Structures are given as structure tokens and as C-alpha cells.
Amino acid sequence: MELNIVDLSRLQFAMTALYHFLFIPLTLGLSVVLGIMETVYVMTGRPIWRQMTKFWGTLFGINFVLGVSTGIVMEFQFGMNWSYYSHYVGDIFGAPLAIEGLMAFFLEATFVGLFFFGWDKLSKLGHLTATWCVALGSNFSALWILIANGWMQNPVGSAFNPQTMRMEVTDFFAVLMNPVAQAKFVHTVSAGYVTGAIFVLGVSAWYLLRGRHVELAKRSMAVAASFGLAASLSVVVLGDESGYLATEHQKMKLAAIEAMWETEPAPAAFTLIGLPSQVDRETHYAIHIPWALGLIATRSLDTVVPGIDELVGQAQARIKSGITAFDALQKIRATTPGAAIDPAVQRSFEDNGANLGYALLLKRYVDDPRTATPEQVAAAGWDTVPNVPTLFWSFRIMVGLGFFFILLTSVFFVLSARRRLDHYRPLLWIAVLAIPLPWVAGELGWVVAEIGRQPWIIEGVLPTAAAVSDLGAATVLTTILGFAALYTVLIIIEMALMVRAIRKGPEPDDEPEAALVPATLAAAE
Known part of the structure; x- marks a missing residue:
């Protein structure tokens, strides 16, 4: 099948985003x-804790540099590959993106410099403050990106202006406090904490297996196990909150994740496993847990979770309403500048304008949505269904890994409390082999979030197919190959630097033993 400009642009952004997200969680x-x-x-x-901070800080620094460099490319893509999207929502989307840039390149980067070069120039408390500011800067940087992404999932605080043909901010506070964005932020950040904890746990386990840097490794594992357990539990709780919000704001995504084709009586059953078929519009060999989906998704026993078939019917009705809005929009734009707009036309647009984006789904079939046939309207309704098998399996693998992280960190938390971290070599090997798994879970999380939103680049407002730049397929394909080659080289470089730093181990700390005096006494002196 020949890829078109939309597929190629999506492929490029997906590739660069997934590459970039390899660095962010850590x-x-x-x-x-x-x-x-x-x-x-x-x-x-105690000097060993300073030595630990410096060692893990070296690995942090390697990862941080590559994370920043790969993130720059993503922002340029909005102008290069998604120019109509940038024009359509630039007033809204640009603000959090700009603030994120300030956070990453000024606040966060400044304190990263103080962390690495301020050990002998700042007081202990001053350097500790800089270290925590690095953590705060990293989290604030993620916050603004996820505010922007959350708005794409749930476009609150904005309205379409038929005169400028753009979305405009009506309530910036609503954009900031978007419940979808807030839930995505805490869930994504908690997943990053799990990634960091499992990484420290696995590397420390490798040291114990080799009998190297034992004291550093045991203390690092104690921190990673307790921090990782708390983070793993929070990921599950916050993921549940994201699912609850999807019930309200992204019903089709939820139905696709559950491969629920038909609406069931409340409370709906949860499909534990099965083989969903997009062609048959059925889930074969499904194993259900009664009531579970209804309780999780609605937190009630009497609220119905709509199935895919019902949601497609609703989409088709909204497409018809959107055609009315599209017709009114054309009449508004045809009105002579300065002349009064026909009140009936204005009222028609106001009544149906919320569904204008649904009419644009017909652009795949006809140039003018007003000429669409009933068959084309029906087909466009089914276009609102994302790839069900991909979402179904991505979600279940992600959730399964989440519960595995809870089990793994719980085991090492208990071993740490009992001071028996080095007594069970098979468990240490499991910790080492688990190092890449948080990245797998994180990438699958983004697959669920972004594929589940299709065919929308802005949920219910702008179809992805209408947002791309007018570029040639060969141009985009060339950049895809270039980025793939460049990012692969960067990944290899990072892994080589990380492995080299881990094999080398921590540098001997030259702090005098006087540092063993409690910090409060040292400050008093």
C-alpha cells in the first residue's frame, strides 16, 4: 500500500516522539x-551518599543532554509537517509549548549546570537546592508539554472563530486546569519515576552480582525499591483516573481499548483477554470479568459504557450536524465585509458549530462535505474508530507490566528492610533483565494515548488528515530516513556512554571524614 502525505507525516512524528520519549522518563x-x-x-x-549522588548524576547528565537535543526536532515539526495545525491552533498550543521551552532551556538547564559544577562552589544546602530545582524543572517542563497534549485530547477553554478560521483562547485558566491534562501529567511523571527506580535497581543489582561497589549498590537499591514501590502504586491509581476521564471525554478510545463493539447493560464487563477483529467487528475467544469495566470506568453500577457501534451512530449524527455548520460557515464567509450576517445563518452555525470538525471527516471522500452521500457519511462515521487490536493489546501489556513493577519493587523493598538484598541471585538477575521494561510500558502508553485519539489531531475538532503541510511524499520520506539514521546513532552513543559509565563505576570521593559530622552541627560550626 502506498503511503500518502498524512501517513508519512504521522510516521515521522511518531518515530521522533517515541525516540524522544526514550530519554524523558529516565x-x-x-x-x-x-x-x-x-x-x-x-x-x-556521610560521603558515600555524595558519591552515590555524583555517580547517578553522571548517568542523568548523559541522558539529559540527549533528551533535550531530540526534543528540539519535535517542536520544529509543527511548522514543517503540520503547518495547518499550527495555523489553526497556534494561539492556544503555542503558549504552553513556549513556556516549556523556557523551562527546559533556562530554568532546568541552569540548575543542571549548577548541579555538575557547583559541588565545590556552593554550600551543601545550596547545592541540594539546585539539585531539587533540577527535579522541579524537569517536572514543570513535562507539565507544559502535557498541558498542550491534554488540550489536543480535550480542547477546553477555546472556541472557533469563523472570521479568522482559527481556534482562539477563551479561558486560559481552563486550558491550564484541563482535567485530562492534569491526569496525563501525574500519570506520565509517575511512570517516569518508575523508570528511574527500575534503572537504579537493575544497575545496582548488576553491581551486587559482580561483587563491585557493594555498599553503594545496596543503598541505591534501598532508595530505588522504596521510591519505585510508591511510584508504581501511584501509576496504577492515576491510570485509573485517566480511564475514568476517558469515559467522559474520549468514549471511543475507551470502547476501542476494551474492544467493546456492542453496548452492554450496566455495569459492563471487562474483557481480560481476547482476539479483537476490526474486519469482523467482533472480539473472538473473549474472557470477561463481570461488572469490572463498569466499576472502573464509571465508578458506579448503573452508568452505561457505550460500545463502538453506538458511538459510530452518534458520530454519524454529528457528521450530519457538522454539514449544516459547514454550510453556514461558507455563507458567513461569503458575506460582504462590513455587511450584517443573516441571523438565521448565524444561529445555524452557533447551534451546529461544535460538530464542524465531524464534517471535515468527509474531506477524505469529497471536496465539499455538503455533497456527501449517505454511504459516505456512514463510512466517515466508522472512520472515527481507531485501530482496535493495537489499542487492546498495547493497553493490556502496559497494565501487566505495571503490576509486575509493583511486585518487583515490593520484593526488593522487603529484602532491603531485612538487609538481604544480596542473598537471592535469581532475583538480582530479574532486576537486571527488567531494566528495559519501563520503557516498553511507557512507549505503549503513548501508543494508547495517540492512536486512541485517531482520526483526530484535536479531539472532535480537527481531523489529522486536515492538519498536514502541503509537502511532497518524497520530501517527508527523505526526512524520515534521515531522522531514523540520526536518532539511531544518538541511541547507540547514549547506550555506549551509559554502559561505559556503569562499567567504570563511581569515582572515589575525596571528601574528608569530617563530613561524617551531622549536617546541622557542620552548619553551626
Whole structure:
């Protein structure tokens, strides 16, 4: 099948985003781990905690640099590959994106510099403050990106202006406090904490298996196990909140994740496993857990979770309403500048304008949505169904890994409390082999979030197919190959640098033993 400009542009953005997100979770997780370790150092004055902070800080620095460099490319893509999207929503989307840039390149980067070069120039408390500011900066940077992304999932605080043909901000506070954005932020950040914790746990386990840097490894594992357990539990709780919000704002995504084709009586059953077929519009060999989906998705026993068939019917009705809005819009734009708009036309647009984006789904079939046939309206309604098998399996693998992380960190939390971290070599090997799994879960999370939103680039407002730039397929394909080659090289470089730093181990700390004096006494002196 020949790829068109929309598919190629989506492929390029997906590739660069998934590459970029290989670095972000570890940055988020390690930044907090560094803050915890240095806090213990300042409180106890024990040099080994300073040595631990420096060692894990080196790995953080390698990851941070590559995360920033790969993130720059993504922002340029909005202008290069998605120019109509940038024009259509630039007034809204541009603000959080710009603030994120300020956070990443000024606040966060400044304190990263202080962290690496301020050990002998700042007081203990001053350096600790800089370290925690690195963590705060990393989290604030993620916050603004997820506010922008959350608005794409739930476009609140905005309205379409028929005169400018653009979305405009009506309530910036509503954009900031968007419940979908807030839920995505805490869920994504918690997943990053899990990534950092499992990384520290796995590397430390490798040291114990090799009998190297044992004291550093045991203390690092104790921090990682407790921090990772708390983060893993929060990911599950916050993921449940995201699912609850999807019930309200993204019903089709939820139905596709559950491969629920028909609406069931409340409370709906949860499909534990099965083989969903987009062609048959059926889930074969499904194993259900009665009532579970209704309780999870609606937190009630009497609220119905609509199935895909019902939602498609609703989409077809909205497409028809959108055609009316499209017709009114054309009449408004045809009105002579300065002349009064026909009140009936204005009223028609106001009544149906919320569904204008649904009419644009017909652009795949006809140039003018007003000429669409009933068959084309029906087909466009089914276009609102994302790839069900991909969502179904991505979600279940992600959730399964989430519960595995809870089990893994719980085991090592208990072993740490009992001071038996190095007594069970098979468990240490499991920790080592688990290192890449948080990245798998994180990438699958974004697959669920973004594929589940299709065919919309802005949920219910602008179809993805209408947002691309007018570029040639060969141009986009060339950049895809270029980015793939460049990013693959960057990944290899990062892995080589990380492996080299891990094999080398921590540098001997030259802090005098006087540092063992408690920090409060040292400050008094």
C-alpha cells in the first residue's frame, strides 16, 4: 500500500516522539532519585551518599543532554509537517509549548549546570537546592508539554472563530486546569519515576552480582525499591483516573481499548483477554470479568459504557450536524465585509458549530462535505474508530507490566528492610533483565494515548488528515530516513556512554571524614 502525505507525516512524528520519549522518563525519575540521595547526604554528612549522588548524576547528565537535543526536532515539526495545525491552533498550543521551552532551556538547564559544577562552589544546602530545582524543572517542563497534549485530547477553554478560521483562547485558566491534562501529567511523571527506580535497581543489582561497589549498590537499591514501590502504586491509581476521564471525554478510545463493539447493560464487563477483529467487528475467544469495566470506568453500577457501534451512530449524527455548520460557515464567509450576517445563518452555525470538525471527516471522500452521500457519511462515521487490536493489546501489556513493577519493587523493598538484598541471585538477575521494561510500558502508553485519539489531531475538532503541510511524499520520506539514521546513532552513543559509565563505576570521593559530622552541627560550626 502506498503511503500518502498524512501517513508519512504521522510516521515521522511518531518515530521522533517515541525516540524522544526514550530519554524523558529516565530524566524525570533520576532527577528525583538524585534529590533523595543528596538530601540523605546533607542530613547525615556521610560521603558515600555524595558519591552515590555524583555517580547517578553522571548517568542523568548523559541522558539529559540527549533528551533535550531530540526534543528540539519535535517542536520544529509543527511548522514543517503540520503547518495547518499550527495555523489553526497556534494561539492556544503555542503558549504552553513556549513556556516549556523556557523551562527546559533556562530554568532546568541552569540548575543542571549548577548541579555538575557547583559541588565545590556552593554550600551543601545550596547545592541540594539546585539539585531539587533540577527535579522541579524537569517536572514543570513535562507539565507544559502535557498541558498542550491534554488540550489536543480535550480542547477546553477555546472556541472557533469563523472570521479568522482559527481556534482562539477563551479561558486560559481552563486550558491550564484541563482535567485530562492534569491526569496525563501525574500519570506520565509517575511512570517516569518508575523508570528511574527500575534503572537504579537493575544497575545496582548488576553491581551486587559482580561483587563491585557493594555498599553503594545496596543503598541505591534501598532508595530505588522504596521510591519505585510508591511510584508504581501511584501509576496504577492515576491510570485509573485517566480511564475514568476517558469515559467522559474520549468514549471511543475507551470502547476501542476494551474492544467493546456492542453496548452492554450496566455495569459492563471487562474483557481480560481476547482476539479483537476490526474486519469482523467482533472480539473472538473473549474472557470477561463481570461488572469490572463498569466499576472502573464509571465508578458506579448503573452508568452505561457505550460500545463502538453506538458511538459510530452518534458520530454519524454529528457528521450530519457538522454539514449544516459547514454550510453556514461558507455563507458567513461569503458575506460582504462590513455587511450584517443573516441571523438565521448565524444561529445555524452557533447551534451546529461544535460538530464542524465531524464534517471535515468527509474531506477524505469529497471536496465539499455538503455533497456527501449517505454511504459516505456512514463510512466517515466508522472512520472515527481507531485501530482496535493495537489499542487492546498495547493497553493490556502496559497494565501487566505495571503490576509486575509493583511486585518487583515490593520484593526488593522487603529484602532491603531485612538487609538481604544480596542473598537471592535469581532475583538480582530479574532486576537486571527488567531494566528495559519501563520503557516498553511507557512507549505503549503513548501508543494508547495517540492512536486512541485517531482520526483526530484535536479531539472532535480537527481531523489529522486536515492538519498536514502541503509537502511532497518524497520530501517527508527523505526526512524520515534521515531522522531514523540520526536518532539511531544518538541511541547507540547514549547506550555506549551509559554502559561505559556503569562499567567504570563511581569515582572515589575525596571528601574528608569530617563530613561524617551531622549536617546541622557542620552548619553551626
